Amino acid sequence: MIPELGHFALILTLLVATVLGILPLLGAQRNDAALMALARPAARLLFMLVLVSFGCLTWAFVANDFSVTYVASHSHSQLPLVYRITAVWGSHEGSLLLWGLMLTGWTAAVSFSRRLPDVFNARVLAVLGLVAAGFFAFLLLTSNPFERLLPAALEGEDLNPLLQDPGMVAHPPLLYMGYVGFSVAFAFSIAALIGGQFDAAWARLSRPWTLVAWLFLTLGIALGSGWAYYELGWGGWWFWDPVENASFMPWLAGTALIHSLSVTEKRGAFKSWTVLLAIAAFSLSLLGTFLVRSGVLTSVHAFAADPKRGIFILALLIFVVGGSLCLYAWRAAKLSGGGKFANLSRESMLLINNVLLAVVAATVLLGTLYPLLADALHMGKLSVGPPYFEAVFVPLMVPVVLLMVVAPFVRWRGHELPALVKKLLPALGASLLIGGAGAWATGTPSWRTALGLALAAWVLLGSAQLLWGRLTGQGTLMARLGAIPGSWWGMWLAHLGIGVFIIGVSLVKTMEANVDVAVKLGESAELRGYTFTLDKVVEAQGPNYTAMRGVVRVSHDGQTINVLHPEKRIYTARQMPMTEASIDAGIFRDVYVSLGEPVDASTWVLRLYYKPMVRWIWAGCLLMALGGLCAALDARYRKLAKIKAPA
Amino acid sequence: MHKLIVMLCLMLATNCYAVQTGSDLDARVAHLTEQLRCLVCQNQSIAESQADLAMDLKREVREMLEAGKSDAEVRDFMVERYGDFVLYDPPMKTSTLLLWLGPLVLFLAAIGAFIWRLRQRSREQDAAPPDEAELAKARALLTNKDEQ
Amino acid sequence: MKAKALIPLLIFIGLTVFLAIGLTLNPREIPSPLIDKPAPAFNLRQLNASGQALKLADMQGKVWLLNVWASWCVACRDEHPVLVEFSKRGVLPIIGLNYKDRDADALDWLQKFGNPYTTSIVDADGRVGIDYGVYGVPETFLIDGKGRIRYKQIGPITPEVLERELLPRIKELQGA
Numbered sequence: 006m007i008p009e010l011g012h013f014a015l016i017l018t019l020l021v022a023t024v025l026g027i028l029p030l031l032g033a034q035r036n037d038a039a040l041m042a043l044a045r046p047a048a049r050l051l052f053m054l055v056l057v058s059f060g061c062l063t064w065a066f067v068a069n070d071f072s073v074t075y076v077a078s079h080s081h082s083q084l085p086l087v088y089r090i091t092a093v094w095g096s097h098e099g100s101l102l103l104w105g106l107m108l109t110g111w112t113a114a115v116s117f118s119r120r121l122p123d124v125f126n127a128r129v130l131a132v133l134g135l136v137a138a139g140f141f142a143f144l145l146l147t148s149n150p151f152e153r154l155l156p157a158a159l160e161g162e163d164l165n166p167l168l169q170d171p172g173m174v175a176h177p178p179l180l181y182m183g184y185v186g187f188s189v190a191f192a193f194s195i196a197a198l199i200g201g202q203f204d205a206a207w208a209r210l211s212r213p214w215t216l217v218a219w220l221f222l223t224l225g226i227a228l229g230s231g232w233a234y235y236e237l238g239w240g241g242w243w244f245w246d247p248v249e250n251a252s253f254m255p256w257l258a259g260t261a262l263i264h265s266l267s268v269t270e271k272r273g274a275f276k277s278w279t280v281l282l283a284i285a286a287f288s289l290s291l292l293g294t295f296l297v298r299s300g301v302l303t304s305v306h307a308f309a310a311d312p313k314r315g316i317f318i319l320a321l322l323i324f325v326v327g328g329s330l331c332l333y334a335w336r337a338a339k340l341s342g343g344g345k346f347a348n349l350s351r352e353s354m355l356l357i358n359n360v361l362l363a364v365v366a367a368t369v370l371l372g373t374l375y376p377l378l379a380d381a382l383h384m385g386k387l388s389v390g391p392p393y394f395e396a397v398f399v400p401l402m403v404p405v406v407l408l409m410v411v412a413p414f415v416r417w418r419g420h421e422l423p424a425l426v427k428k429l430l431p432a433l434g435a436s437l438l439i440g441g442a443g444a445w446a447t448g449t450p451s452w453r454t455a456l457g458l459a460l461a462a463w464v465l466l467g468s469a470q471l472l473w474g475r476l477t478g479q480g481t482l483m484a485r486l487g488a489i490p491g492s493w494w495g496m497w498l499a500h501l502g503i504g505v506f507i508i509g510v511s512l513v514k515t516m517e518a519n520v521d522v523a524v525k526l527g528e529s530a531e532l533r534g535y536t537f538t539l540d541k542v543v544e545a546q547g548p549n550y551t552a553m554r555g556v557v558r559v560s561h562d563g564q565t566i567n568v569l570h571p572e573k574r575i576y577t578a579r580q581m582p583m584t585e586a587s588i589d590a591g592i593f594r595d596v597y598v599s600l601g602e603p604v605d606a607s608t609w610v611l612r613l614y615y616k617p618m619v620r621w622i623w624a625g626c627l628l629m630a631l632g633g634l635c636a637a638l639d640a641r642y643r644k645l646a647k648i649k650a651p652a
Numbered sequence: 653m654h655k656l657i658v659m660l661c662l663m664l665a666t667n668c669y670a671v672q673t674g675s676d677l678d679a680r681v682a683h684l685t686e687q688l689r690c691l692v693c694q695n696q697s698i699a700e701s702q703a704d705l706a707m708d709l710k711r712e713v714r715e716m717l718e719a720g721k722s723d724a725e726v727r728d729f730m731v732e733r734y735g736d737f738v739l740y741d742p743p744m745k746t747s748t749l750l751l752w753l754g755p756l757v758l759f760l761a762a763i764g765a766f767i768w769r770l771r772q773r774s775r776e777q778d779a780a781p782p783d784e785a786e787l788a789k790a791r792a793l794l795t796n797k798d799e800q
Numbered sequence: 801m802k803a804k805a806l807i808p809l810l811i812f813i814g815l816t817v818f819l820a821i822g823l824t825l826n827p828r829e830i831p832s833p834l835i836d837k838p839a840p841a842f843n844l845r846q847l848n849a850s851g852q853a854l855k856l857a858d859m860q861g862k863v864w865l866l867n868v869w870a871s872w873c874v875a876c877r878d879e880h881p882v883l884v885e886f887s888k889r890g891v892l893p894i895i896g897l898n899y900k901d902r903d904a905d906a907l908d909w910l911q912k913f914g915n916p917y918t919t920s921i922v923d924a925d926g927r928v929g930i931d932y933g934v935y936g937v938p939e940t941f942l943i944d945g946k947g948r949i950r951y952k953q954i955g956p957i958t959p960e961v962l963e964r965e966l967l968p969r970i971k972e973l974q975g976a
Contacts, residue, residue, distance in 0.1 A: 246695055303694045303695060346773070353770060356766065356769070360762045361762065363762065364755070364758045368754065368755040368758060371750075371751065372751065375742075375748075375750075375751045378750075379748075384746075385735065385736060386735060386736070387735075387736040387737055387739070387742050387747070388689045388736070389740075390687070390697070390740025390741065391740060392741035393740070393741060393742060396741075601702075602702075
């Protein structure tokens with residue numbers, strides 16, 4: 006009964022979304038207040054309906070209702086309760102429902118924003134309604150999570166063991182919050198295109214929404230990377246896999262969008278570019294969905310390939326992206342104007358950074374789709390992997406990072422080049438010195454380490470100098486601190502995060518070490534001054550798995566620093582083996598052990614990793630997300646938006 | 653199904669392992685196998701993969717290097733058998749021209765567009781009247797249109 | 801309308817065309833670079849009591865199938881009845897390449913499910929498999945009288961594959 010209720014709620018959702026997508030839009034065109042007034046309640050009802058539907062699916066999982074196909078294929082009566090709940094988004098259908106929940110959640114949140122003029126509000130909500138309508142049609146027609154299984158299964162097939170992990174509990178919701186969050190910026194842009202109204206208020210209003218979406222996406226990507234690091238068992242944190250690229254491209258576009266929005270808001274310039282980026286960020290989110298779920302690319306994370314779904318998402322993509330780009334082409338002429346600025350000015354700096362970020366995103370897209378392109382043109386099957394992406398990504402990002410530090414020092418409208426050079430030359434010189442000295446100090450100097458460290462030093466020194474400039478001068482220190490707006494802190498923290506991230510990446514890349522060794526019980530292996538002693542391997546029993554658990558004593562300079570317990574698990578329901586790495590984490594290094602296969606009764610293979618500074622990678626991402634939060638909470642958005650919003 | 657491929661690889665895992673000697677050979681094997689794509693678990697390198705075939709190929713790479721073969725010869729050996737698909741680092745040839753030159757072309761085009769934009773803007777500044785007034789006018793017009 | 805504003809739309813249309821074509825392709829299937837090239841040489845022990853060796857040269861002048869199989873291979877079970885039926889028609893010699901298997905298991909398997917092979921050869925350490933670019937068992941190679949590989953089937957031979965892909969090619973090669 007309850008699954009049917011959920012199914013019924015989904016059907017109603019589709020109807021309400023269609024109504025929301027059409028009537029307020031008509032109302033806005035005809036200036037019909039009654040039709041426009043439909044938008045707010047319809048948006049909220051939409052969210053309630055999806056919430057009911059989502060609740061029904063969750064109930065089916067909690068209650069082990071194996072008469073529902075989706076539950077039977079992705080749960081098990083012995084699965085711990087928390088994983089039964091998170092199994093809701095453990096595969097295609099349920100994760101789409103989560104996507105839908107987020108989408109309608111964002112829609113409902115927009116409906117509570119009282120700062121938007123009615124016409125604009127009606128259009129924004131209607132655009133979100135149209136997206137939701139297409140999306141729920143897809144869900145209902147090709148991927149209904151409530152489909153019944155007759156006769157019901159006696160037992161479920163269990164959730165994929167890889168997903169039975171705390172990281173996986175939070176990763177999809179965060180990532181989808183980000184993906185779907187860009188739909189708001191998208192809807193703002195489309196609404197503005199329809200109305201032909203682009204003013205500072207439009208940019209100012211869509212900026213906090215975009216920042217929140219961006220910060221969720223940043224966290225989601227970081228969490229996915231962390232999950233891959235400890236769960237896949239080979240110590241990597243980024244593989245340039247299509248599914249990772251699918252999340253990275255919207256992030257790049259979103260990053261460019263945040264910066265472009267700040268120019269549009271403050272100076273009224275780059276409107277056309279901002280609109281295009283808003284369309285791009287959301288389109289790339291949709292494209293990512295297509296790539297991951299249609300099976301056109303091979304990916305570690307690929308969902309079951311189903312051409313029917315592929316065709317449907319492609320149609321959705323054409324409808325949403327094609328439609329908005331047509332609208333853009335039609336309306337772009339209205340998007341000119343903006344304040345004056347000189348060749349060297351904050352505007353020009355942000356523009357060039359934006360353009361470069363767009364090139365990076367396009368390059369990632371090219372690399373990701375190239376195997377498909379080559380195959381479609383009968384040029385053979387080929388692979389584009391990490392060596393390619395690293396070779397093209399690094400040179401493209403170097404100017405971005407270089408300019409990123411310079412931009413905040415440059416004034417709006419125009420700046421004198423000699424003054425700027427004089428100001429930044431000391432930091433530049435110091436960075437080069439630090440890069441060289443740092444690379445030499447690692448013991449294995451390479452130009453990559455030197456470049457990485459010099460860039461990181463450039464970011465950190467630049468940030469320090471920037472803060473210093475804010476804090477010195479007239480007035481008390483406290484007064485000056487208090488005068489710094491949230492969006493400035495946001496920028497500062499996010500840029501600092503990039504610096505921290507670069508330190509992590511460049512040092513882990515050049516100084517990491519790993520070894521596969523066969524170790525007899527009681528004996529030990531060495532890696533980078535750490536001694537790993539395999540004391541014993543014991544059998545262990547989990548709630549739904551059995552494991553061989555290694556007891557590995559890690560010592561450094563003769564002192565035991567930790568006892569690690571890497572496991573090799575067999576999940577009973579699927580009889581699937583899993584390696585569960587065990588990590589001694591530290592600020593400056595991780596020591597990582599994963600248990601391989603037994604060679605004989607008393608010898609096991611151990612995979613040992615030494616990962617210097619690896620935590621800095623995620624610390625950098627956290628700083629970026631924190632920056633996003635500071636900027637989104639900037640009090641000025643709320644106050645000024647109220648005054649400036651056209652009535 | 654999520655992560656099916658990874659699971660398959662784990663299922664195929666065997667107790668083959670490479671005996672490490674800690675020499676330069678290890679580093680060469682590691683470097684080379686990281687750039688070769690495993691055909692069974694198609695999104696792992698041979699170095700990462702625990703699949704049976706990956707284990708065999710790691711052994712094969714090690715033996716070829718021990719026999720004094722160059723890295724290029726090992727790569728050729730793999731391409732002869734499995735095609736360009738095994739190379740994570742696609743070689744520069746006609747079919748990959750766009751892949752390798754694309755980023756450079758995009759970069760140059762972007763820089764070109766940027767410079768063009770700046771020039772155009774400076775020319776606009778000379779000719780066009782102040783933007784603010786125009787903006788306000790346009791806004792007023794549009795607001796009127798909406799109200800009609 | 802400015803022409804420049806159409807650029808994003810045009811790029812998107814181009815992208816869509818490739819995505820649509822992509823839906824019709826199978827990214828997991830890797831065509832062999834060995835097609836129309838001489839089959840790699842081998843000299844392997846046969847899977848029978850005699851244990852005599854079989855060389856590639858021994859098959860010179862015949863059109864034949866090389867079928868890679870193993871007792872541990874699940875998909876081989878699906879393919880097996882098709883091969884057994886096909887072998888009864890005696891169209892051409894089918895040589896089994898018993899890939900990374902144990903003799904006892906392999907013989908047991910043939911006993912249980914029938915033996916479609918003219919003979920099987922033993923590739924215990926998988927080296928010949930590597931030479932033939934085998935990455936997923938079962939795989940089947942069609943080799944002509946001059947010792948060249950003319951076709952490769954990746955994955956199980958189904959009755960459909962047999963009728964549509966293999967038989968027409970075999971007929972053509974035998975006629976030539």
